[in-house]
Amino acid sequence: MELEARRTAPPEVRKRQILDAARGCFIRAGFASTKVSDVAQAAGVSVGLVYRYFSDKAALMTAIVAEEAHHQFNELVNPAQCLGTGEHVTTDELVGALQRALHDRNRVLLMLEVTTAIMRDEDLRRTAVTIQLDQANALAQRLAPVLDGEFGVEELGVRLQVLAGLAAGLAIQIAVAPDTEADVTRLFQQNASSILSDRM
Secondary structure, three states: OHHHHHHOOOHHHHHHHHHHHHHHHHHHHOOOOOOHHHHHHHHOOOHHHHHHHOOOHHHHHHHHHHHHHHHHHHHHHOOOOOOOOOOOEOHHHHHHHHHHHOOOHHHHHHHHHHHHHHHHOHHHHHHHHHHHHHHHHHHHHHHOOOEOOOOOHHHHHHHHHHHHHHHHHHHHHHHHOHHHHHHHHHHHHHHHHHHOOOOO
16 A cells, blocks of 8 residues: 555655665765665665666765755744844844754754765865855855844855854764753854854
């Protein structure tokens, strides 16, 4: 019954199944070790169906990078429920949203796989950088008018990129050495607030 449901699923559902399977494979086995056939098996579809939606394994990774960037954008905008109302968002609200990402082990593993893959594949790197910069700029444009800092969109975009790098490194630190979590979290809060303030 489940197999039949997968065979008759609409294209957007099948594409979602394939992407979820690819994400799981990349986290478990790594991007380099994962074959398209592994993704197909995990998704319960044929290899040909995977290729119908994605030209190759790099296309799967690109789609996942785009989803992660979009997810991160939404995580950071959500604390700013007042966007468009003229009210201010505090740096603490934004830092809190970033801090939650530090503790998601699967996300850290995926981030490491993405980083490794884009360092080895120039086309994938260019695409990933474009996606990430576009999201950082869009986020800066949304937050600059309501964040309680005194800087514009371009400066906020640079600060958000620095903050993303800091968060990524600290997430890895927590994953590798969980006993450092309290100190890492405290220092992240202090430094992130400073980066997002106008006191630098």
